[in-house]
Amino acid sequence: MSLKWPLWIGLYVVLGVLVPWATALSWAHQHGSEMRPRVRQLFQRGELGLVGLVVVISVIWNLLQSQFMQQTIALAVVLLAVIGTMAGDVWIESYCRQSTGTAWSSERTWRDSRNLAFLVFTMASVVEVLLDRFAKVAAL
Amino acid sequence: MSAPAPALAKPQRPKVIVRLADAAVAVASLSLIFGLLLVFFPVEFPRIIVTRQRGYLAVVLMVLTLVLDAFLYLRASYLRSAKPTVLVAACLGSLPIIVVGGLSFLMESAVAQTISLDLPNLQARINEEVLAHTYLGLVSAVFLPFLVIRLLQQFKATS
Numbered sequence: 101m102s103l104k105w106p107l108w109i110g111l112y113v114v115l116g117v118l119v120p121w122a123t124a125l126s127w128a129h130q131h132g133s134e135m136r137p138r139v140r141q142l143f144q145r146g147e148l149g150l151v152g153l154v155v156v157i158s159v160i161w162n163l164l165q166s167q168f169m170q171q172t173i174a175l176a177v178v179l180l181a182v183i184g185t186m187a188g189d190v191w192i193e194s195y196c197r198q199s200t201g202t203a204w205s206s207e208r209t210w211r212d213s214r215n216l217a218f219l220v221f222t223m224a225s226v227v228e229v230l231l232d233r234f235a236k237v238a239a240l
Numbered sequence: 241m242s243a244p245a246p247a248l249a250k251p252q253r254p255k256v257i258v259r260l261a262d263a264a265v266a267v268a269s270l271s272l273i274f275g276l277l278l279v280f281f282p283v284e285f286p287r288i289i290v291t292r293q294r295g296y297l298a299v300v301l302m303v304l305t306l307v308l309d310a311f312l313y314l315r316a317s318y319l320r321s322a323k324p325t326v327l328v329a330a331c332l333g334s335l336p337i338i339v340v341g342g343l344s345f346l347m348e349s350a351v352a353q354t355i356s357l358d359l360p361n362l363q364a365r366i367n368e369e370v371l372a373h374t375y376l377g378l379v380s381a382v383f384l385p386f387l388v389i390r391l392l393q394q395f396k397a398t399s
Contacts (some may be wrong), residue, residue, distance in 0.1 A: 169350040172369055175343065175376050182387065186260055215261040215268070222271035223379065229278050230372050237364040 105228035109221065116151040117143075135194040144206040145198070146191035147159075152220035156184030159224045166231050167238045176227060185221065187216040256313065256322040257393060263386035266312055267379055274375055289374050290367045295375065298344045305336040305381035314384070328389055335385035340377055347373035 121139050128135040160177050168176075190213040197204040277285040289297065290331045317324045350369050359365060 168372060169353050169369055171346050171350040171353070172372050175346060175380075176372070179376060179380055179383075183383070186387070200333075212259070213260040215264040219264040219268040219271070219383075222268045222275065226271050226275040226278070226375060229275055230368070230375065232364075233278075233282075234368045234372075237361055237368050240361045240364070 105225060105232055108228060109155075109225050110111075112151065112155050112221075116154065117148070140210055143213065144210050146194040146209045148213040148217040149187035149190040152187035152217040153184045154215075155220055155224050156180045156187070159227050162231055163227065166232060166234060180223065180227070183216070183220060187213065187220050190216060254320075255325050256320060256328065257391045258316060258328065258386055260386060262316050263312055263383055266308060270308075270374040270378060270382065271375075274378070278371075284300070286367060286371050293303045294322055298340055299375055301381060302337050302340045305340065305378065306333065306373070308382055309336055309385055312382075331389050331392075332385050335388060336381040337351050339381040339384055343373060343377040343380060345374045347377070 117139065121137070121142055124135075124137045124142055127133075128137070160180055163173050163176050163180075166173065190209060192207045194204065196202070292300070312326065313328065313332055316322075347370065350373065351366055354366050354369055355362065
């Protein structure tokens, strides 16, 4: 089993989650602020759902370029698109609630976006493993 | 007949509001287990699935997803002290079976098409198709019923 897919998913975790967090800490340090945001505070409006949506787009692109049968590709693409949309929807709902003054809970938004982002990341990893296996079989 | 005194009236429990986040953790855990088994047992685990493909794989998937969906729903109702509804229970009872059944036909169609193309390394390709469909079927059968119920509940609340 190659290390391609863990590196691929690691890129998203680093660039999508750790870099924004480090940038916020760096900004606070540069401006002499006492602010020390945690990952949870930084993504409390459901932004993790958006990171999940970006991951899903990338996996869908990889699936479309694979040699799996059309039925398999269609099923995987639809499922990933639905789950990615639901993850992104957490951020949309949070934005709409805050904009209209409707009851909004940062605790609930964080929990929903974290759970759906976890689902997107694990699904993306498994699909990448399956793509990796199939590419090896097809190359034989 | 007079109305019951307020103190004696049974308090009405609210109905369970299904949240996708509840199902998301369970499906993510399933994915994680499936992925780890694939990584650490790259030959043995797929072989178990492929050898049962012609037999009772669909039945095992149906039972597994039904039990998991029922557990998630009952857990949500327990945690929120809410009352399970018959309509949702009926949805959760039928949708996993419909999803797994429908996807089994899709898998057969993908396998038939692979065979008809007469590609090199045919058996290994078929095995990978079966493996992918098993995983996607498992995830769909747990997640999609919750998605349907969530959307129906939202539609009912707004109409």
